[in-house]
Amino acid sequence: MNKQQILLDYIKQDLLKGRMAKLTADDDLLDSGILNSLGILQLVAFIDERLDIQVPDEDVVYENFHSVAALVAYLDGLA
């Protein structure tokens, strides 16, 4: 499974509890309120544990986390 699918599955199942089954990689996570502060923090922890990627604190910014697509692009750039 690629990063995008892993992240989408995690957000849909664990963070949204199945509330938005049709969430796509391009959906805005922050402006729309899909994820809140705790959700972002959980996502950072998940990326660390599951994808074994440590996101530097200065990169936990809106621009990198506003959608799954943006996040995957950022994580691919890190690698």
Next chain:
Amino acid sequence: MIKRLLALNGVSALCVVLFHSEGWGMVAMLAWADRYGAVPADQIGTFTYYVFRAIEQLIVFCIPAFLFVSGFFIAFVTGRAHKTVSWRIVGIRIRDLIIPYTIWTLVYWTLFFLEARFMDGRTFTPGEYVHMFLTGGTDPAYYYVPMLIQFLLLSPLLVYWAKVSPVSLIVVTGILQLLVQLQYYPSILGLDIPFTNFIPKWLFMTRILWFPLGIVVGFHVKPMQVWLASHKRTFLITALILYPLAIIEWELIQSFSGQIGLQHQETFLDTFFTLAVIFAFLGYYQTKLPYAHTLDDLGSKSFGIYLIHTLAMTYTARLIAVWLPGFLAYQLLFFLVMFVVGLGVPLLLMALVNRSPVRPFYKYIFG
């Protein structure tokens, strides 16, 4: 450092439950002493009393920590490009707080209604219900929600200020924080001075420093990370020194005032202790925390724990007071029961909903 914020929320959630468990322990020790034939004044100065005081002092950072994390997130969602946070995001954040707050407030009101109907409980006028909702008066812990909502409504101003002049924002809110605490001193010392102790607990002024501090740190993550890490030992030592001093301060205040079992108010020392604790906790971000995963998990559930724990504790305490009053004499055991109930009931409810057909509504019930 950012990953530490979830654990900070988790530690704060645990501490809130500890605090209210200790509060019930104090109720058993003092207000309910007659139920098992004890004298309140005799309980002051006992080992149990000082255990409770130690807990009461230790957890004083938890609400400021919640506000700090919320402020940090507002900075995060503002991003680098915008001058301030949008009203859309503010509205969404308020919505996410108000829905679960309203649900649990209605649960309380239903219980009030049932008590009034069947057990000679107090009745409330519509105006009193409105007042309770707006000020968090339904439950002693619920003041936090209106307070946070006020900060969110102020956040466009605070974020703009934090971007333009972060130092002045912190200096001004820091001074205001100390001034607010100054006006509490006359009443807690038992002095009758007009125009003091008039700021209600639910008003944002009572905790004015912490949310803006979170915003400023959120906009300066890298330099703050370096600064906090380089001074972490200082913050830890400061916290360890201020902790006993703050306990002694409160005992002196209580002794001077002549009041037994004075309800704790935050003092100057508490503000500096809280700063030291939060900064030390973040400064040691590279040190692995014990039970880190559990703390993160509790952090993700902190709002739900916050909304439900006092409800569970209140009715458990009242049941024990009526059916098993002799148990109140064992306040440390009573405290443990309150803690288990206060933490266990919310977590159990969350687990049940998570496994049920109403799982998609989890966010609306528990935040």
